[in-house]
Amino acid sequence: MKYILKLGLILMVYTVVAGLSLGFINNITRSKILEQEGNAGEKAQREVLPEASAFVDFTTNGGFEYKKGYADKDTADIVGYVVNAYGNGYSSTIRTIVGLDTTFTIEAIEIVYQEETPGLGTKCVEIRGDSPEPWFEAQFDGKKPDELLVDKDGGTIDAISGATITSRAVTNSVREAIEELKKHLTKGGSQ
């Protein structure tokens, strides 16, 4: 018993040292990582809503964040909205940026973070042939939220073969994010 306790304590010393050193490294790299993610996010929002040149952040009372996209910095012409969708995939939380026009039709989506199974779930960002956009994301262009279900659930999005969980996570999270935005904007009447 005493021996087991001793082993446990020794192991604890090693893990504490490891934990402290990782905390130290994390402190150094955290701001840089956030900056990189921010850059990727800005690039993505321009890509999903190309008509907009200025974006303004909003947060609803419920804590839901979205952006309004304006054609020009000086005008009040809303050309669309950008929302983040978070879906629980097979091995990661998949973050998708969704660009919408003012009728809540999807302009484009972009998956900005995923760590799904290589060769299966990662196909959600696979580029096929000459198209610059991944084929799975391209299916969402021009769709209304009520069409957003994978084919197995009776919708119009072809699921990635072998990665239904990933496909469902992206599709459902995008639909839910749009519905959330719609509910907020129509209720508030601030369109």
Added chain:
Amino acid sequence: MKLGGEFTKGLLKENPVLVLALGLCPTLAVTNTMVNGIGMGIAATFVLVCSNLVISLIKNLVPNRIRIPVFITVIATFVTVVKLVMAGYFPGLSKALGIFIPLIVVNCIILGRAEGFASKNNVLRSLLDGLGMGVGFMLILIIIGAVREILGAGTILGHPLFGESFKPALLMILPPGGFFSIAILIGLSNLLQKRLE
């Protein structure tokens, strides 16, 4: 063995991939382009050198019964350092290598060298062993990555090599291409080792 031998044995005679057949999973999975091979090779070499160094330093302070959990803790710490640094400073590479960086923790080359070498040898020898094994691993990743990228995509480090008329053999960047290249490379290295003897 002479000190220099600890380094050079990893390159050919005891090459981790070709001879010890360790770490085949990342070798097959990340070598569809050359730049992925380089990135993975550098990351694995860094972890290997650091973990060999630390483990040879603490080898007398670790009770035999819990050596594996301690080694894994050391390795996982260095892998997490690599993951954080890569995400912060090389986001493109970090995205391309994705899950394979955290998986370095269970790369059998690293634990294999910790258990089989660093826990029995002094610091200098362990350092050289880690460096040699890491460079040997990276060399193979680069060779396979280059072959697969040239044949499978017609590019090298992303630059097109051939004219428009070149039809790449897509099979080479898919999993079978990895198996083919690795098999041919192991065959060639066996041939070379026989000649040398």
